[in-house]
Amino acid sequence: MxxxxxxxxxxxxxxxxxxxxxxxxxxxxxxxxxxxxxxxxxxxxxxxxxxxxxxxxxxxxxxxxxxxxxxxxxxxxxxxxxxxxxxxxxxxxxxxxxxxxxxxxxxxxxxxxxxxxxxxxxxxxxxxxxxxxxxxxxxxxxxxxxxxxxxxxxxxxxxxxxxxxxxxxxxxxxxxxxxxxxxxxxxxxxxxxxxxxxxxxxxxxxxxxxxxxxxxxxxxxxxxxxxxxxxxxxxxxxxxxxxxxxxxxxxKGGIKAIEQENIIKARTLYDEIERNTFFKGTAAVEDRSRMNITFVMDTPELEAEFLTLAKERNLIGIKGHRSVGGFRASVYNALGITSINALVDAMREFEESHK
Missing domain, CATH: 3.40.640.10 (Type I PLP-dependent aspartate aminotransferase-like (Major domain))
Incomplete structure (x- = not known):
């Protein structure tokens, strides 16, 4: 998938x-x-x-x-x-x-x-x-x-x-x-x-x-x-x-229903970015987007390695825009929580393998 x-x-x-x-x-x-x-x-x-x-x-x-x-x-x-x-x-x-x-x-x-x-x-x-x-x-x-x-x-x-x-x-x-x-x-x-x-x-x-x-x-x-x-x-x-x-x-229940899903998806990924010792968010916490979640690594030299792991795990399109670098996960309406969990799992796997 x-x-x-x-x-x-x-x-x-x-x-x-x-x-x-x-x-x-x-x-x-x-x-x-x-x-x-x-x-x-x-x-x-x-x-x-x-x-x-x-x-x-x-x-x-x-x-x-x-x-x-x-x-x-x-x-x-x-x-x-x-x-x-x-x-x-x-x-x-x-x-x-x-x-x-x-x-x-x-x-x-x-x-x-x-x-x-x-x-x-x-x-x-x-x-x-x-x-x-x-x-x-x-x-x-x-x-x-x-x-x-x-x-x-x-x-x-x-x-x-x-x-x-x-x-x-x-x-x-x-x-x-x-x-x-x-x-x-x-x-x-x-x-x-x-x-x-x-x-x-x-x-x-x-x-x-x-x-x-x-x-x-x-x-x-x-x-x-x-x-x-x-x-x-x-x-x-x-x-x-x-x-x-x-x-x-x-x-699906209209915009009210999809908004609740979007809140959960964004919170799940932001929580991992905050928890994981290798990643950090780029946007001010109070202004964070639910749709486009941007983050980088504390050690930029490892970003290419994480992108390789992401590709192996079928995580597509997470490379950040060239003007920002790092990573960008766009979590639009049709992206399910399963995909969010797959990205979180890859981040945790990366953290474990570099301890």
Whole structure:
């Protein structure tokens, strides 16, 4: 058995893989592959409708919000957000907690003044800044809820009266949130929702149409809302597999149930990191992510040896990002506690063999 701790594209449940594979050969008894059906067909329109319905149900999305399935990943949203929301000469506030937060701010600077309200760059993003002020004259405030590379996560939305935008690419659907607290949520699907290729956007309708900016049609949220996420050919297969995964999540008891599993998984691994004399965590304890657990060895020269052991034990994708080093275990929704226990066992085995 392979234990996939890769940061993304993500692990998905085996039953989702099996259903998705069947549909490649014959989708819904149509005699056609899901890869070749028309995106304008009744069958695929039903897929989009169910996927949206599941997102709304699982996240309790208010009626005055639109749910979109777009392309271009979160990186395209870095530009689409200021393009749609930031007026000429306007200002937006950004919190810098990692590479992706920094890239979002960089793109936004093409459209207006960007205030970095706080940053933890000086410590290689090992903590989440606190106690910062958000300018009241900002058009919006943007932050990244989970920092995949550095293993930090923001569980409580910073307090502000300014419209709030959040990139939830790597923790969407992993824990309960109040969508009504946010004005726009976006997330690349390839961590917890589905395969790469589709991006979820949940946007409060009255936020749009106020920038006064001329927006190319393909980048205009209002045009995608009017077209029901089908302004252009959508990522058909990615939306379909996301639907299957959302069905799986609902059957498990929804987000409340999966959050409890995620808490247990993260606690199990963090407890071993704290206990084991060879390993130590890299993120500030109060800011530790449940999704991406980062750690190093007290003796860096032994890291290659542990990676070899991990490979022998079928522990895949635990090498840390090059900007951090060490190890990163991504423990997304579909990764079971069995895999966590396998990693913990390998860590203990390594410790015993070096006493």
């Amino acid at each position: 392979k234990h996939n701790f890769g940061a993304g594209p993500c692990i998905l449940p085996q039953e989702v893989f099996q259903e998705a594979a069947k549909a490649v050969l014959d989708f819904n008894n149509t005699g056609l592959s899901i890869l070749e059906i028309s995106h304008r067909s009744k069958e695929f329109e039903e897929v989009v409708a169910e996927t949206e319905s599941l997102v709304r149900e699982l996240l309790n999305v208010p009626e005055n919000y639109s749910v979109l399935f777009l392309q271009g990943g979160a990186s395209q949203q870095f530009a689409m957000i200021p393009m749609n929301l930031l007026p000429e000469g306007g200002k937006a506030a950004y919190l810098d907690t990692g590479v992706w937060a920094s890239k979002a701010a960089k793109e936004a600077k093409n459209f207006g003044q960007i205030d970095i309200v706080a940053s933890s760059k000086e410590s290689n993003y090992t903590y989440v800044p606190k106690g910062f002020d958000i300018p009241l004259d900002a058009t919006y405030f943007h932050y990244t809820s989970n920092n995949t590379i550095y293993g930090t996560e923001i569980f409580e939305k910073p307090q502000t009266t300014v419209p709030t935008i959040v990139d939830m690419s790597s923790d969407i659907l992993s824990r309960e949130i109040n969508v009504a607290e946010f004005d726009l949520i976006y997330a690349g699907a390839q961590k917890n929702m589905g395969p790469a290729g589709v991006t979820l956007v949940i946007v409060k309708n009255d936020l749009l149409g106020k920038s006064g900016r001329s927006i190319p049609t393909i980048f205009n949220y209002q045009e995608h809302i009017k077209a029901g996420s089908m302004y252009n050919t959508p990522p058909v297969y990615s939306i379909f597999v996301s639907m299957l995964n959302l069905r799986w999540l609902k059957a």
